[in-house]
Amino acid sequence: MTDPVADQLRDVLDGRWIELRQRARKELPAELMLAPAGLTTEEHRDRTTESLLKLAEMGFGRAGFPTAFGGELDYAASCVLFEMQAFGDLSLLVKTGVQFGLFGGAVARLGTERHHATYLEDIMTGRLLGSFAMTEVGHGSNVQALETIATYDDSTKEIVIDTPTEGGVKTYIGNAARDARMAVVFAQLVTGEGEHGVHAVLVPVRDEDGNPLPGVTIGDNGPKGGLPGVDNGTFSFAKVRVPKANLLNAFGDIDDDGQYVSDIDNPNRRFFTMLGTLVRGRVCVGGGSGASAKKALAIALRYGATRRQFAASEDQDEIVVLDYLAHQRKLLPRLAKSIALSFAQNAVTERLQELQGGPADAERDVEGQRELESRVAGLKAVTTWHALDTIQACREACGGAGYMAENQLTQMRADVDVFTTFEGENTVLLQLAAKGLLTDYKAMWGDLDVPGMVGKVAGQVGEFIVERTTGRAGIQRLIDAATGRDDETATDSLAWAGSMFEQRADHALETLGNRLRKATKDNAFELFNNAQDHVLFAARTHIDRCVLEAAVDAQQGMSDGPAKDLLERVLILYALSSIEEDKGWFIEHGRITTARSRAVTASVNSLCQELREQSTTLVDALGVPEELITAPIVR
Amino acid sequence: MTDPVADQLRDVLDGRWIELRQRARKELPAELMLAPAGLTTEEHRDRTTESLLKLAEMGFGRAGFPTAFGGELDYAASCVLFEMQAFGDLSLLVKTGVQFGLFGGAVARLGTERHHATYLEDIMTGRLLGSFAMTEVGHGSNVQALETIATYDDSTKEIVIDTPTEGGVKTYIGNAARDARMAVVFAQLVTGEGEHGVHAVLVPVRDEDGNPLPGVTIGDNGPKGGLPGVDNGTFSFAKVRVPKANLLNAFGDIDDDGQYVSDIDNPNRRFFTMLGTLVRGRVCVGGGSGASAKKALAIALRYGATRRQFAASEDQDEIVVLDYLAHQRKLLPRLAKSIALSFAQNAVTERLQELQGGPADAERDVEGQRELESRVAGLKAVTTWHALDTIQACREACGGAGYMAENQLTQMRADVDVFTTFEGENTVLLQLAAKGLLTDYKAMWGDLDVPGMVGKVAGQVGEFIVERTTGRAGIQRLIDAATGRDDETATDSLAWAGSMFEQRADHALETLGNRLRKATKDNAFELFNNAQDHVLFAARTHIDRCVLEAAVDAQQGMSDGPAKDLLERVLILYALSSIEEDKGWFIEHGRITTARSRAVTASVNSLCQELREQSTTLVDALGVPEELITAPIVR
The missing domain is CATH 2.40.110.10 (Butyryl-CoA Dehydrogenase, subunit A, domain 2)
Known part of the structure; x- marks a missing residue:
C-alpha cells in the first residue's frame, strides 16, 4: 500500500524535521486534537483549556524555551510543531500559540533571567496561564x-x-x-x-x-x-x-x-527590535494556515476522485468530478501552491533558528534579522490568504457536503479567517515587506511609522537593495542552463518560469524605487499613497520569487527519479498559474508575447490534466495525519 | 440631514418597487429580523421558526401565490421582499425561502387547483410547514x-x-x-x-x-x-x-x-420545463446575496471612514483608513459592482414577472423563458460569488473588530457561503448559462445532460445565437455617440468600457462556438472538457455585459444632475475594474494597447480616490435599513 514516490515527496516537504514531524503525526492523538462539531462556546472553551494542559503535560510546550529553565531552545521545532498541530482543531492551536508562543515567548525573549527563573517552568507546564x-x-x-x-x-x-x-x-x-x-x-x-x-x-x-x-x-x-x-x-x-x-x-x-x-x-529602533524578537509568531501563523490548506485539499481531492456527477452519455456511468477540467482548475493549482509554499515556510523556519537559536543573539545579525522579518511578514500574508482562498475553494468543490460541519472544512475556514488579521494585518504586512526591500533599515526607515511610509523619509528613498534570497542558487543554475533567450525557452519549464518570476519582482521593485524617490516633504503622503497598489505588487511578487526559489532549491537537491520529476511538474504548475494570473502585467511590460501568454494558459490546463492522475500520490505526500481526517465524505 | 443625491440614487436602485421596498424598510421589525449572536443551534432554530410564523401572520408570505387562493400573484414582489429580508438574519431568510418559495412555490406551480385549494392558504399562513x-x-x-x-x-x-x-x-x-x-x-x-x-x-x-x-x-x-x-x-x-x-x-x-x-x-423537455418554473428560487438567491454584500459594504465603509491608523508625521492625527488607496481598492470597486449588479437583478426580476406573472403561462414564451433561465443562472453565480468575496473583504477591512460576531460580518459570510452551492452550484450554473447562449434550446440541447454538454450534441454545436439583452439600447447609444474608434475614446468613459465589454463577450462566445463545432461523437467529452475554462469565461463575460447594459440603461433614464453623474462614475469604476482584472485577455486579443492597459489601472486608482469622497452618499443610497445595522463599530 505504500507509495514510494509519495514517501519521498513527503520527506522533502518535511524538510530537516522528518523525525519531528513523524513523531508529531504519531503522538498527537486525534481525541485530543479534534473537537467535535456543534459544541457550545463554553463547552469548546472547556475542552480547549483541558487539551492545552494535556499537551503541556506531554511536553509539547517546551520546544521554544531556554534549556537552562527546562526548555529545548529549538525555535524551529516549536514552529514545526505548531504546523503539525494545525492539522487538528485550530482553537487548540491558537490557545497553545497564545500560551507558549505569545505569552511564554514574550517572557522568554523580552524578559531576563529573573523572569525566566520565576515563570518559565509554570508557563511550560500550564500551571501559569x-x-x-x-x-x-x-x-x-x-x-x-x-x-x-x-x-x-x-x-x-x-x-x-x-x-x-x-x-x-x-x-x-x-x-x-x-x-x-x-x-x-x-x-x-x-x-x-x-x-x-x-x-x-x-x-x-x-x-x-x-x-x-x-x-x-x-x-x-x-x-x-x-x-x-x-x-x-x-x-x-x-x-x-x-x-x-x-x-x-x-x-x-x-x-x-x-x-x-x-x-x-x-526609541523607535528599540521598539522594533523588541517586536522583531517576536517574529516567530508570524512564522507560526503562516505555517499553521499552510497546514490547514493542505488538510482541506486532502479532503476535497479525495472526495473529487470518488464523487461522480453527470454522464457523458446515457449508457455510461457518471463522470468522476475531478476529471472535469473546471474541477481540476479549482484544486490543482492551489495544491501546487501549497506545496511550493511549504518549502518557503521551511526556509524561514530554518533561518529563524539560525538567527535566534543561539544564546545571546538579539543584536548579532541585525541585517539578517531585518531580512527575516521582511520575508516572514510577506510570507505570512501570502500564505494566510492562500489558505483562506483554498479552504473556501475546497468547500465549494465538495458542494453541499462541504457545508456540513462534519466534513471539517467550514470550521477550518471560519478559524483561518482571522489568521489574515492577527499577528499583523496582511495588507500592512505586505507593505512592511516592501519597506524591508526598499531601503536599509538602520539608515533611513528606522524612525518611520510602520507602514505609513511618509514624513521624515521624504526624499531619502530610492537606494533600494534587493534582499539576499536564500534559495537563489538552484533556480539561477536552471535559468543559466536554459538557452539564454526567454523567447526560446519552453513555456512549460522551471527555467523560463523562474526567469519570469525574477523579472517581475525586479521590475516591480526598481520602478517602485524610482517612483518613491520623487517624494518631497510636501507631496510625500500623496505620492506614497498613490503608489500603494504598486507597493503591494512589489511585495507580493518578491515573495512569489522567494517561494519559487526555496521550492526549486529543495527540488534540485533531490536524487533523480520519479519523485523529483513529479515535484518539478508541480512547481511548474505553481509558477505558470501565477504567471497566468499576472498575464496582463507580463504582456504590458513586454516580458511575454501574446502567443506565449496563450501558451501559458494551455500549459496550465494540460498540467492540471497530467497531475490529476497523480492526485493520490500528491495528497499522500502532504502528510496530513490520517486519523485527523474524519470527514465522512472521504472515509 | 437628508441627502438628495443619495435619495435619488436609492430610488433608481429601488427600481419599479420604490414603494414596496420603502414599506419593507419600515415594516420589517429589527427584533424579528435580527438574531442575537451566540445562540445555540436549538435556540436559533426555535427563534427562526417563530419569526417565520410572525412574518406569515404579517402577510409577507402571500406575494408569490395565485390571487384565487389568497395570494397576490406578484412574483417580482416576492423576489423584492426576499432581497429586503436579506438585510436581516439569513437563517430566517432561507427558512422563509424554503416555506414560501420552494415548498409553496412547487405546490403552486407544479401543482394544480386541487392542490392549491387544499394547501395554499395553510402554506401562506404557516399552518402547514x-x-x-x-x-x-x-x-x-x-x-x-x-x-x-x-x-x-x-x-x-x-x-x-x-x-x-x-x-x-x-x-x-x-x-x-x-x-x-x-x-x-x-x-x-x-x-x-x-x-x-x-x-x-x-x-x-x-x-x-x-x-x-x-x-x-x-x-x-x-x-x-x-x-x-x-x-x-x-x-x-x-x-x-x-x-x-x-x-x-x-x-x-x-x-x-x-x-x-x-x-x-x-421527458427531458418536460423535466426542464418543470425546473424552469422554479427559476424564481435562483432570482431570489442572487438578490438575497446581493443585499448581504450591500449591508457588509455599509458597515465596512462607515467604519473605514472613522477608523484611524498611522499618522503621516508625528505632529499629525492618524489617517482615516479609507483615505488609504489600498483600503479604497478593497472596498470601492466592490461597492461599484454591487450597485451595477442591482440593476441586473431588477431587470431579471421584472422579466420574471412578465413571463410568469400571467394566469396561463407555462408555454407562452418558450424562448423568453429559456433566455431568462440562462440569464438567471449566470447572474446567480456571479452575484453569490461577488457577495462572498465582498463580505470577506469587508470583514478584513474591519480588522479584528470585523471578526467579532457583534459586528455582523462573520455570520453573514458563513451564511452566504452556501448560496454559491444551493439552487444550483455556481460552476454548473455558469455552464448552463453558456449553453443557453450557444444554441437553440429546443433544437439541439433539449435531450442533453445539463451541463455535461457531451454526447448527442456532438457535431451539432456552432450555430450559436447571441441572447437578446434587455438593456442594450442605452449602452449602444453611448457607444455610437463616441468617436467610433476605440483608440480615440477616453478610457475613463462608459462608451469605451461598454465597447470593451461587448467585444470581450462576443469574442469569447464566437471562439467558443468555433471550438465546439469540431466535436464528433468520439472526441466530444475531451473537446468539451478541454474547453471548460473557455465556457466559464464566455458565460461570465456575457453576464458582465448584461450587468453593465442593465445598469447603463437605468442610469441613462435618470434626469440630468449630480445623482446621474455620480452613478456614471460608479459604473465606470465597475467596468474598468472588470477590464483591469481581464487586462491580460484584452491585450492578448489586441483589444487594448499596453498604454491603454496602464491607463485603466490609473483610472481605477483615481476613481477610487474620487468616489471615496462620496462614500457617505453611496452608502446611504444602498438603502440598508438603519435599524438592521447594529454593529457597534458603526453605531
Missing part, C-alpha cells in the same frame, strides 16, 4: 501608538499600569476572558525623565480562584467568526501597581536609581 | 439522475415512494429536521407503462405531534458552516403510500385509467 496584551481598541496595526501607560513610581519602586481612555482598552486578547492569571501588558513607559516608548510589563490579572484582581476589569469579546474555543477578551487597568521587577527588561530597564537605561538609544 | 425534497446524497447538480422512485399502484390508486439506495436518501433539505409536516418529493415516476422521468409528489412526513409517519425516516444534518437557524435534514422512504392526487400534475399526470399523460412528450 497567561495573555499577551498588546492590541487596544484604538490601536491594532499601529502598535507604537498604544495608549496604556506604565508610570514608574520611584517612591514605591512600582510601575503603575493605567488605561486612560476607551481607545486604550486591551481587546481581542487570547486567554483573557477566562483563563489568564497574568498578562504581558504592552504600555508606554514613563519615568521621571519622560517617555521611553512601548515596553512590556508582567501584570497579574486574576487571583487563584479566577477573580479579577483589584483595578483590573476583564471583559469577554463574546462570539466570534471562528476559534470558538479561544477565550478572547478585554483588559483595562485602573492604576494597577506591580513591582519594578515585572518590567520585561531585556531591551530597556529602570535601574536602582530610578533611571531608564537601554543599550538601544533610539 | 413543508420541505422541498429534491437533492439526494448521490445527486446534487445532476437532478435528472435522482434515485427516489414513485411507483404508481393502479390497484389502490396510490403512489408508492421508495428510497432504493443510500445514494437516494434526500439530504440538506430545509425544514426537514424539525418542522416539516409535508414534503414535495422529487422522484422517478413509474407506471405500468414504464418510466416517465422526475416528477414531484406531495408526501406527508410527520403527524400533528411532529413524529415521523410510518415508513418515513428523518435525520438531522446537524451543524453546518452557517445558517444555524435552518433545520436541514434527510428523508428516506420505505414504500410510503400516498393517494394519486398527491402527484403535482401541472406538467404530467396519471389519468383515471392509470395511464400517464402529459402535454410535453419529450
Whole structure:
C-alpha cells in the first residue's frame, strides 16, 4: 500500500524535521486534537483549556524555551510543531500559540533571567496561564501608538499600569476572558525623565480562584467568526501597581536609581527590535494556515476522485468530478501552491533558528534579522490568504457536503479567517515587506511609522537593495542552463518560469524605487499613497520569487527519479498559474508575447490534466495525519 | 440631514418597487429580523421558526401565490421582499425561502387547483410547514439522475415512494429536521407503462405531534458552516403510500385509467420545463446575496471612514483608513459592482414577472423563458460569488473588530457561503448559462445532460445565437455617440468600457462556438472538457455585459444632475475594474494597447480616490435599513 514516490515527496516537504514531524503525526492523538462539531462556546472553551494542559503535560510546550529553565531552545521545532498541530482543531492551536508562543515567548525573549527563573517552568507546564496584551481598541496595526501607560513610581519602586481612555482598552486578547492569571501588558513607559516608548510589563490579572484582581476589569469579546474555543477578551487597568521587577527588561530597564537605561538609544529602533524578537509568531501563523490548506485539499481531492456527477452519455456511468477540467482548475493549482509554499515556510523556519537559536543573539545579525522579518511578514500574508482562498475553494468543490460541519472544512475556514488579521494585518504586512526591500533599515526607515511610509523619509528613498534570497542558487543554475533567450525557452519549464518570476519582482521593485524617490516633504503622503497598489505588487511578487526559489532549491537537491520529476511538474504548475494570473502585467511590460501568454494558459490546463492522475500520490505526500481526517465524505 | 443625491440614487436602485421596498424598510421589525449572536443551534432554530410564523401572520408570505387562493400573484414582489429580508438574519431568510418559495412555490406551480385549494392558504399562513425534497446524497447538480422512485399502484390508486439506495436518501433539505409536516418529493415516476422521468409528489412526513409517519425516516444534518437557524435534514422512504392526487400534475399526470399523460412528450423537455418554473428560487438567491454584500459594504465603509491608523508625521492625527488607496481598492470597486449588479437583478426580476406573472403561462414564451433561465443562472453565480468575496473583504477591512460576531460580518459570510452551492452550484450554473447562449434550446440541447454538454450534441454545436439583452439600447447609444474608434475614446468613459465589454463577450462566445463545432461523437467529452475554462469565461463575460447594459440603461433614464453623474462614475469604476482584472485577455486579443492597459489601472486608482469622497452618499443610497445595522463599530 505504500507509495514510494509519495514517501519521498513527503520527506522533502518535511524538510530537516522528518523525525519531528513523524513523531508529531504519531503522538498527537486525534481525541485530543479534534473537537467535535456543534459544541457550545463554553463547552469548546472547556475542552480547549483541558487539551492545552494535556499537551503541556506531554511536553509539547517546551520546544521554544531556554534549556537552562527546562526548555529545548529549538525555535524551529516549536514552529514545526505548531504546523503539525494545525492539522487538528485550530482553537487548540491558537490557545497553545497564545500560551507558549505569545505569552511564554514574550517572557522568554523580552524578559531576563529573573523572569525566566520565576515563570518559565509554570508557563511550560500550564500551571501559569497567561495573555499577551498588546492590541487596544484604538490601536491594532499601529502598535507604537498604544495608549496604556506604565508610570514608574520611584517612591514605591512600582510601575503603575493605567488605561486612560476607551481607545486604550486591551481587546481581542487570547486567554483573557477566562483563563489568564497574568498578562504581558504592552504600555508606554514613563519615568521621571519622560517617555521611553512601548515596553512590556508582567501584570497579574486574576487571583487563584479566577477573580479579577483589584483595578483590573476583564471583559469577554463574546462570539466570534471562528476559534470558538479561544477565550478572547478585554483588559483595562485602573492604576494597577506591580513591582519594578515585572518590567520585561531585556531591551530597556529602570535601574536602582530610578533611571531608564537601554543599550538601544533610539526609541523607535528599540521598539522594533523588541517586536522583531517576536517574529516567530508570524512564522507560526503562516505555517499553521499552510497546514490547514493542505488538510482541506486532502479532503476535497479525495472526495473529487470518488464523487461522480453527470454522464457523458446515457449508457455510461457518471463522470468522476475531478476529471472535469473546471474541477481540476479549482484544486490543482492551489495544491501546487501549497506545496511550493511549504518549502518557503521551511526556509524561514530554518533561518529563524539560525538567527535566534543561539544564546545571546538579539543584536548579532541585525541585517539578517531585518531580512527575516521582511520575508516572514510577506510570507505570512501570502500564505494566510492562500489558505483562506483554498479552504473556501475546497468547500465549494465538495458542494453541499462541504457545508456540513462534519466534513471539517467550514470550521477550518471560519478559524483561518482571522489568521489574515492577527499577528499583523496582511495588507500592512505586505507593505512592511516592501519597506524591508526598499531601503536599509538602520539608515533611513528606522524612525518611520510602520507602514505609513511618509514624513521624515521624504526624499531619502530610492537606494533600494534587493534582499539576499536564500534559495537563489538552484533556480539561477536552471535559468543559466536554459538557452539564454526567454523567447526560446519552453513555456512549460522551471527555467523560463523562474526567469519570469525574477523579472517581475525586479521590475516591480526598481520602478517602485524610482517612483518613491520623487517624494518631497510636501507631496510625500500623496505620492506614497498613490503608489500603494504598486507597493503591494512589489511585495507580493518578491515573495512569489522567494517561494519559487526555496521550492526549486529543495527540488534540485533531490536524487533523480520519479519523485523529483513529479515535484518539478508541480512547481511548474505553481509558477505558470501565477504567471497566468499576472498575464496582463507580463504582456504590458513586454516580458511575454501574446502567443506565449496563450501558451501559458494551455500549459496550465494540460498540467492540471497530467497531475490529476497523480492526485493520490500528491495528497499522500502532504502528510496530513490520517486519523485527523474524519470527514465522512472521504472515509 | 437628508441627502438628495443619495435619495435619488436609492430610488433608481429601488427600481419599479420604490414603494414596496420603502414599506419593507419600515415594516420589517429589527427584533424579528435580527438574531442575537451566540445562540445555540436549538435556540436559533426555535427563534427562526417563530419569526417565520410572525412574518406569515404579517402577510409577507402571500406575494408569490395565485390571487384565487389568497395570494397576490406578484412574483417580482416576492423576489423584492426576499432581497429586503436579506438585510436581516439569513437563517430566517432561507427558512422563509424554503416555506414560501420552494415548498409553496412547487405546490403552486407544479401543482394544480386541487392542490392549491387544499394547501395554499395553510402554506401562506404557516399552518402547514413543508420541505422541498429534491437533492439526494448521490445527486446534487445532476437532478435528472435522482434515485427516489414513485411507483404508481393502479390497484389502490396510490403512489408508492421508495428510497432504493443510500445514494437516494434526500439530504440538506430545509425544514426537514424539525418542522416539516409535508414534503414535495422529487422522484422517478413509474407506471405500468414504464418510466416517465422526475416528477414531484406531495408526501406527508410527520403527524400533528411532529413524529415521523410510518415508513418515513428523518435525520438531522446537524451543524453546518452557517445558517444555524435552518433545520436541514434527510428523508428516506420505505414504500410510503400516498393517494394519486398527491402527484403535482401541472406538467404530467396519471389519468383515471392509470395511464400517464402529459402535454410535453419529450421527458427531458418536460423535466426542464418543470425546473424552469422554479427559476424564481435562483432570482431570489442572487438578490438575497446581493443585499448581504450591500449591508457588509455599509458597515465596512462607515467604519473605514472613522477608523484611524498611522499618522503621516508625528505632529499629525492618524489617517482615516479609507483615505488609504489600498483600503479604497478593497472596498470601492466592490461597492461599484454591487450597485451595477442591482440593476441586473431588477431587470431579471421584472422579466420574471412578465413571463410568469400571467394566469396561463407555462408555454407562452418558450424562448423568453429559456433566455431568462440562462440569464438567471449566470447572474446567480456571479452575484453569490461577488457577495462572498465582498463580505470577506469587508470583514478584513474591519480588522479584528470585523471578526467579532457583534459586528455582523462573520455570520453573514458563513451564511452566504452556501448560496454559491444551493439552487444550483455556481460552476454548473455558469455552464448552463453558456449553453443557453450557444444554441437553440429546443433544437439541439433539449435531450442533453445539463451541463455535461457531451454526447448527442456532438457535431451539432456552432450555430450559436447571441441572447437578446434587455438593456442594450442605452449602452449602444453611448457607444455610437463616441468617436467610433476605440483608440480615440477616453478610457475613463462608459462608451469605451461598454465597447470593451461587448467585444470581450462576443469574442469569447464566437471562439467558443468555433471550438465546439469540431466535436464528433468520439472526441466530444475531451473537446468539451478541454474547453471548460473557455465556457466559464464566455458565460461570465456575457453576464458582465448584461450587468453593465442593465445598469447603463437605468442610469441613462435618470434626469440630468449630480445623482446621474455620480452613478456614471460608479459604473465606470465597475467596468474598468472588470477590464483591469481581464487586462491580460484584452491585450492578448489586441483589444487594448499596453498604454491603454496602464491607463485603466490609473483610472481605477483615481476613481477610487474620487468616489471615496462620496462614500457617505453611496452608502446611504444602498438603502440598508438603519435599524438592521447594529454593529457597534458603526453605531
